[in-house]
Structure formats: C-alpha cells, structure tokens
Amino acid sequence: MNQSIVVQKYGGSSVADVDRIRKVAARVVATKTTGHRVVVVVSAMGKTTDALLARAREISASPSRRELDMLLSCGERTSMALLSMAIQELGHEAISLTGSQSGIMTNDRHSGARILEVRPFRVEDELERGRVVIVAGFQGVSYKREVTTLGRGGSDTTAVALAGALGAEYCEICSDVDGVYTGDPRVVDAAQLIEAISHDAMLELTSHGAKVLHAESVEFARRTGVALYARATFSDSGGTRIDRAENITTDRALSGVAGQRNLVRLRAFGGHSMDRMLAAAAAASLPVLHLDADHEIADLWFGLADVPDWATVKTKLIGQVEIEESCGAVSVVGDFFGRNASALAKTRSVAAGIGVAIKAMATSPLRATLFCADEDVDRLTQAMHRAFMQ
Numbered sequence: 544m545n546q547s548i549v550v551q552k553y554g555g556s557s558v559a560d561v562d563r564i565r566k567v568a569a570r571v572v573a574t575k576t577t578g579h580r581v582v583v584v585v586s587a588m589g590k591t592t593d594a595l596l597a598r599a600r601e602i603s604a605s606p607s608r609r610e611l612d613m614l615l616s617c618g619e620r621t622s623m624a625l626l627s628m629a630i631q632e633l634g635h636e637a638i639s640l641t642g643s644q645s646g647i648m649t650n651d652r653h654s655g656a657r658i659l660e661v662r663p664f665r666v667e668d669e670l671e672r673g674r675v676v677i678v679a680g681f682q683g684v685s686y687k688r689e690v691t692t693l694g695r696g697g698s699d700t701t702a703v704a705l706a707g708a709l710g711a712e713y714c715e716i717c718s719d720v721d722g723v724y725t726g727d728p729r730v731v732d733a734a735q736l737i738e739a740i741s742h743d744a745m746l747e748l749t750s751h752g753a754k755v756l757h758a759e760s761v762e763f764a765r766r767t768g769v770a771l772y773a774r775a776t777f778s779d780s781g782g783t784r785i786d787r788a789e790n791i792t793t794d795r796a797l798s799g800v801a802g803q804r805n806l807v808r809l810r811a812f813g814g815h816s817m818d819r820m821l822a823a824a825a826a827a828s829l830p831v832l833h834l835d836a837d838h839e840i841a842d843l844w845f846g847l848a849d850v851p852d853w854a855t856v857k858t859k860l861i862g863q864v865e866i867e868e869s870c871g872a873v874s875v876v877g878d879f880f881g882r883n884a885s886a887l888a889k890t891r892s893v894a895a896g897i898g899v900a901i902k903a904m905a906t907s908p909l910r911a912t913l914f915c916a917d918e919d920v921d922r923l924t925q926a927m928h929r930a931f932m933q
Contacts, residue, residue: 547712548670549574552584552680552702554718557776558622559589566777568629571675575635580670582709584680584702585626587618596851605854608653612682612692616642619679619698627677637675640665642690645676646708647683647701649691652828655849656691657759658683658700661708678705694849696757703760707767714769716756717776722783723748723755725799726928730921733933737799738781741788744798744876747910750832751874752801761785797877797931798909802924804917805847806832806870808902809860816841823863827856832872833905833912842903844870844914870902871920874912875927881906886931893930899923 551571558564575581586592595614599606623639630637646662669676680698685691693700699716706714723745726734740748742765749758755773764771764785774782784791811820817834820841824831833844843864847853860866880886887904890911894901899922903914915923 546578546580548582548706548709549579550582550584550702550706550709550711550714552698552714552716553586553626553776554698554716555586555589555591556719557717558585558626561625564622564625564629568626568633570776571626571630572633572635575675579712582666582670582676582678582705582711583626584678584698584705585619585622586680586698587615588622588625591618591621605852608852609689611851612653612690615692616679616682616690619681623677623679627675630675630677635675636673637677638669639677639679640669641679642682642701643684645678645701645705647704649683649685649693651685651687651689651691653689653691654851655694655828655830656683656685658693658704658763659686661704663705663708666705666709693759694757696754697759699757699760700763703763703767703769703771706769707763711769713772714764715772715774716760717774718755719775720755720773721775721778721780722773723753723785723799725797725932726924727753727802730802730924731800731928733928735932736780737783737795739784739786739791739793740798741791742785743788744878744909745785747874747876747907748799748801751872751876751910751912752803753799756785797875797880799876800924800927800932801874801876802920803846803872803874804920806844806872806914806917807847808867808870808914809843809845810865810867811841811863812839812865814839820864823860827859829856833903833914835903835905844872844903869917870914871917872912872914873920873923873927874910875931876910877931879908881908881911887911889930890927893926894923897922897926899926 627637627639648660649656680701724734771785817836
C-alpha cells in the first residue's frame, strides 16, 4: 500500500539555531512514524538572508540580481544540510537536495523568479528508498541553467509547488505564528485567528501585504487544489486551513485587513502614456501591483521587495516617468466587498475620519485597496479593522 506524501515547510525562525533544528527534526520524524512519506522544505536560518544581503550592499549599493541569487541561495543550503544531519542522528534516513536537484524549474528572472514546472523525479526516487527528503526553499534553476530565487517568502512556493507535483495529501507551512489572522497582530490588537479561508480570499490578503504566506504559494495551491495549513512549528494549535471555497465552512463574510509598505508609484503623462509606462516597467522587470490609466495619465504601483537593484533601476527611469516613493496601501478583503458601493464609500469615510489622504483606490470582487503614504499604513490598517472586522 502506497503511503501518502506530506510536505512540510519550516521558516527561518523555526531553524534559527541548532536546538530548533533538532526540534524540527523530531517533528518531522514524528510525522514519518505515523505512516507518511515526508518532504521538508526549509528557509535560511534566522536572519541569514538579511545578513547576506547586507554583506552584498557593503560591496555594492545596487548589486547584480544574478550575483545576489548566487549569494542568497547559500542560506537555504545550510539549513537543509543541517536538518538532514539532525534527522539522521535520530536514526532515520534523510537526504538534502537543492532547488535544481529537486526539479524546480523557473523563468529567467533573477530576484523574484516564477516557477514554470516541477520535475520531482529525484525527490520521488528518494522517497521510494524510504528517505525523508529535505529541499532548499526559495530557489530553482532557469531553462538557461542559472540559479534563481523566488523572492521573499519563496520557500512557501517551493513547498506548495512540490506538494502539487507529488500529489501530496496536504502541505504544512510552519512558522513562528499560529496561522492567519484578520489583521497583523503586531499592528492590530484585536486581530483574530482565522480557522479556515478560501484560496481566493487568501490570495487577495497575501498579494496585498499579509506576510504569513507567500502569494505565489497560494496561487499554486489554488491551481493544483492543494490544501494548506498555516501553523506554528512548536505549538499544538490547529492553525489556519486554506482550501477550495467549497471545502470551507465559515460564517465570516469578511476575511481580513492587510497593509503594505515600501511601495512606489510611477506616473506617465500625455499621449501613449500607458505604452511608455509599460515599456519602462518591462525593461526594468518590475513586479506590477496595480495599473491604472485614463487618456492622459498612467499610474503603475509596485513593491520594492523584489527589486534589490532599485538604485540602478531608478536612475534609468528618471526622465521617462515621474517617481513617487514611500507609498503604502491598506486592503480590506471579503466576499464581494469590492462590488459593494456602500462599503467602498465607508472605506473612504473611515480614512477621511482619521485624516489619511488617499492617493488612489483599486478594487476586485473580493477586495478594496486604498493607496496612501507609507507612514499612514499602520494607522489606516487599525481603523479599517475597527470599522469592518470588530
């Protein structure tokens, strides 16, 4: 009888030191002894990625994206090897594999690549041998055989993509938080744990600031039908289940409020403003968050998280478009929220009531997003949560 496959992902705080790596190893072994075949995806230890990035910026204010990918991929490789050793010390066979060895194939964009295909043949072979397979998250290989990274939080995407390709029973995303909350608990005191949420609603939250999961991972889960569990590594809490809408039962009409910082608005004026804007953004490989235009003005919003060479990119954009930095956004997510005119009017009223100037507004059927100054994000997040979630 074939054993079902479980994929577990452990974040940087869960493998921050040797003691925690040993605890993770024990948790992995406990899962294996219940009769599952286990694939584990790991992030870099603690603040390793930040430290490597800081070291790079000691050398260059705007380091090459390719060389950054080569550098940053080292963090996860350290974690995977140490965890494999820890599992072996507990008397179980384990093997560590890089993203390329695991068959994670990406496009050729450095610093924020997208997974195009997963070819998990080596992973499947090792599982058949009875081994726990430890995979370096956050990284893959392009069709040009270049090492690529998937952007901040990309280990989540590695885990879900593998779960889908392997036909896993479920995928656990384990970190230092209990699950998904109605707001960032560090910002919103009244934030509540969400027991279950649909892929669609979760994708809106993660795409617009909720950091508990990487947006690309939720998109993979939605496409492949993988059930996700966001849980605390060292807690017995059930966490949050993210699944198809038809598998979710909840009386919660609204899902949550999310805030984003470090956004940039590019603006082009005059005839063909949209074409000129898109050409400039494409040349710089900018990740588009929102695009809006009329006959005379085009606005493009993006986040700086996956633009590590912003200093160089900004220099190239000067003279082509108007650049506004230090922007932010707050989004309210819920069933048909973006189609409810009275609810949309209320969001603007709430912002005006606390003196926050709104730069722009965007909607989808499940979301309303208000763009503002970076410094106003926390205050507006708190106000929106009070107005709609309490």
